[in-house]
Amino acid sequence: MSIKILNPGVLTTVQDLGRMGFQKYGVVVGGAMDSYSLRLANLLVGNSEEEAVLEVTLFGTKIQFEKDMVIAITGGDLQATMDGKKAVMWRPIWVKKGSTLHFKSAKKGCRAYISFAGGLSISNIMGSKSTYLRAEIGGYKGRALQKGDVIECNKLGKAQQDLLKEIQHSGNHWMVNYHPLIHTEQTQQIRVIKGTEFDHLQAKSKEEFFHHPFKVTSNADRMGYRIEGPSLSLTAEVEMLSEGVTFGTIQLPPSGDPIILMADRQTTGGYPKISHVITADLCHLAQLQPMATIYFEEVSLLEAVQLMLEKEKMMDEIKVGLRLKRTKA
Amino acid sequence: MSDHQEKLLAEAVFKPLGDSALIVQIGIGIHPNIQKRVYALSEWMNCHPFTGFIESVPAYNNVTIFYHPIIVCQNAPANLTPYEFVCHYVKKVIKQLDIETNQQERCIDIPVLYGGKYGPDLEYVAQYHNLSVEEVIMIHSREEYLVYMLGFAPGFPFLGGMDEIIATPRKKTPRLSIEQGSVGIAGKQTGIYPLKTPGGWQIIGRTPLSLFHPSKSSPTLLHPGDKIRFVSISQEEFDRYREMSECL
Numbered sequence: 001m002s003i004k005i006l007n008p009g010v011l012t013t014v015q016d017l018g019r020m021g022f023q024k025y026g027v028v029v030g031g032a033m034d035s036y037s038l039r040l041a042n043l044l045v046g047n048s049e050e051e052a053v054l055e056v057t058l059f060g061t062k063i064q065f066e067k068d069m070v071i072a073i074t075g076g077d078l079q080a081t082m083d084g085k086k087a088v089m090w091r092p093i094w095v096k097k098g099s100t101l102h103f104k105s106a107k108k109g110c111r112a113y114i115s116f117a118g119g120l121s122i123s124n125i126m127g128s129k130s131t132y133l134r135a136e137i138g139g140y141k142g143r144a145l146q147k148g149d150v151i152e153c154n155k156l157g158k159a160q161q162d163l164l165k166e167i168q169h170s171g172n173h174w175m176v177n178y179h180p181l182i183h184t185e186q187t188q189q190i191r192v193i194k195g196t197e198f199d200h201l202q203a204k205s206k207e208e209f210f211h212h213p214f215k216v217t218s219n220a221d222r223m224g225y226r227i228e229g230p231s232l233s234l235t236a237e238v239e240m241l242s243e244g245v246t247f248g249t250i251q252l253p254p255s256g257d258p259i260i261l262m263a264d265r266q267t268t269g270g271y272p273k274i275s276h277v278i279t280a281d282l283c284h285l286a287q288l289q290p291m292a293t294i295y296f297e298e299v300s301l302l303e304a305v306q307l308m309l310e311k312e313k314m315m316d317e318i319k320v321g322l323r324l325k326r327t328k329a
Numbered sequence: 330m331s332d333h334q335e336k337l338l339a340e341a342v343f344k345p346l347g348d349s350a351l352i353v354q355i356g357i358g359i360h361p362n363i364q365k366r367v368y369a370l371s372e373w374m375n376c377h378p379f380t381g382f383i384e385s386v387p388a389y390n391n392v393t394i395f396y397h398p399i400i401v402c403q404n405a406p407a408n409l410t411p412y413e414f415v416c417h418y419v420k421k422v423i424k425q426l427d428i429e430t431n432q433q434e435r436c437i438d439i440p441v442l443y444g445g446k447y448g449p450d451l452e453y454v455a456q457y458h459n460l461s462v463e464e465v466i467m468i469h470s471r472e473e474y475l476v477y478m479l480g481f482a483p484g485f486p487f488l489g490g491m492d493e494i495i496a497t498p499r500k501k502t503p504r505l506s507i508e509q510g511s512v513g514i515a516g517k518q519t520g521i522y523p524l525k526t527p528g529g530w531q532i533i534g535r536t537p538l539s540l541f542h543p544s545k546s547s548p549t550l551l552h553p554g555d556k557i558r559f560v561s562i563s564q565e566e567f568d569r570y571r572e573m574s575e576c577l
Contacts, residue, residue, distance in 0.1 A: 020383055020384060020395075021383070021384045022384075022483075022548065023384055023386045023393075023395075024371065024384065024385065024386050024387060024479065024553075025479050025483055025484060025541075025548050025549045026479040026480045026481060026482055026483045026484055026485050026523075026549070027483045027548065125543055125544070126543055126548060134482065134524065134526065135482070135483050135524055135541065135543070136524075137543045193345070193347065193348065196344045196352075241358075241359065241388065241389040241390055241391075242388050242389060242478070242480060242487070243352055243354075243388045243389075243391045243393060244346055244350065244352055244386045244388060244391070244393025244395075245346070246346050246347050246349065246350050246393075246395070247347075248347055249346070249347065266480065266481060266482075267386060267479075267480050267481075268386070268388055268478070268480035268481070273346075276345075276346065276347035276348070277347075278347070278348055279347070279348050279349055279398075301345055301348060301410065301412055302410055304347075304348035305348055305398045305402070305410060305411055305412075308348060308398055308399065309398075309399060309402065312399055
């Protein structure tokens with residue numbers, strides 16, 4: 001036995017970097033909403049970046065450890081406590097058998113990620129361990145975690161055993177500086193590139209899209225965020241056939257309130273696409289709670305790619321840093 | 330490059346879908362010939378991927394191509410952005426695309442138990458058009474349908490070819506749950522629900538076949554380009570199909 005769910009909280013699921021290559025069959029990509037936090041969580045415990053972790057939403061999740069292990073918590077600050085004491089985020093933590101991890105409430109951000117050294121024992125379905133809730137496949141029994149669920153953890157490799165010993169004996173006092181990578185404030189400047197149908201917006205709507213705040217409504221989940229601000233309208237109805245959509249696509253349904261598509265989006269959509277959130281900012285978006293405020297800022301496609309490259313460079317630096325710490329240990 | 334390929338290239342419209350994908354539109358509207366082009370391009374991309382290619386997703390008249398911008402950057406000439414590189418690649422592909430020989434012709438019979446508890450809206454559809462229930466079944470099962478694309482849910486086919494005589498508006502209040510295998514009508518469309526889901530389609534029957542198999546290498550029963558025909562079956566036949574599928 002490894003970990004036991006005492007309380008699943010709002011929504012706790014197993015996620016990795018998503019199920020790719022099957023969209024042509026109508027199978028959604030899914031995966032972590034904040035993939036940078038997922039990758040960092042894995043790197044901190046010596047896993048490969050794409051290993052499956054738990055994605056915890058907002059509050060309430062309580063997990064008991066049934067053996068000694070090394071974990072890391074990243075993502076939003078959901079006020080995690082370990083046996084009642086504040087749990088440190090963004091660094092590996094050694095957990096004693098019998099301890100309980102509890103996420104009290106979201107102070108900053110919306111989703112936290114828990115990685116387990118060695119990974120969780122979850123089978124791979126169509127190339128991924130992510131939970132695809134609607135098709136009831138992947139993750140743990142294809143569903144959100146429930147009270148009483150027990151998930152096995154994989155055996156530790158040599159490097160991870162050494163890491164465990166190191167932390168167990170001397171503790172550690174360093175952590176990853178995530179600030180340039182992931183923002184968890186509830187008012188965010190989100191960068192977008194214009195979508196194909198942006199030019200079909202009325203002049204007033206075009207101006208409002210970039211100059212007025214939008215609020216994330218309570219209708220916001222892993223599939224998409226409905227946002228509210230000035231009601232946007234097109235100059236004329238656009239006749240559209242279904243075509244591909246992606247993580248970050250902002251669609252405008254006839255209601256006038258945009259929808260931002262998230263990790264569990266459908267594979268195709270038929271609403272006009274007014275914008276796309278750039279990949280580098282998707283993690284900030286993933287950390288927004290209902291009622292959060294978004295300001296959209298336009299960047300070019302080239303800038304979007306440069307920003308993504310910059311972020312990958314930061315990830316590479318963190319990887320090198322972690323490797324150096326390991327060799328010292 | 331043949332005249333046909335030249336025309337195809339001249340008509341192709343490229344547009345970015347965010348910073349990690351692009352859509353190439355190769356035709357206007359819904360037509361079996363456009364479906365063939367779309368399928369041919371999508372399959373060619375799958376079989377001849379560039380470095381950084383993730384996947385291609387065919388739709389009615391367009392293909393979406395997903396890529397890793399960073400991997401593309403590392404391998405593309407320095408003067409090209411990832412988007413430009415992928416556009417160039419796709420243009421090259423279109424120049425040599427063989428549309429006719431790429432697609433296998435498959436015709437698949439979909440057994441359907443029409444009406445009763447499995448098709449609660451069949452009578453409504455009949456009344457709506459002043460037809461008998463038998464006539465609706467006859468019209469629905471006499472046509473050959475083309476699978477244009479899969480989307481919405483795993484294995485959900487977007488079909489073309491329904492006779493407009495039985496086109497029926499969606500339900501005003503969607504059902505909270507439609508059973509897996511349900512066959513429905515929504516406006517001029519007809520389709521099959523591969524999974525249990527909420528939905529507003531008029532449900533006229535159910536197939537005992539399963540459309541989604543996550544453990545198989547080809548996870549869906551239907552593929553774009555397949556032709557299908559609905560075949561009316563009895564309760565006994567329905568039960569027999571179910572038993573057979575449990576043994577598989």
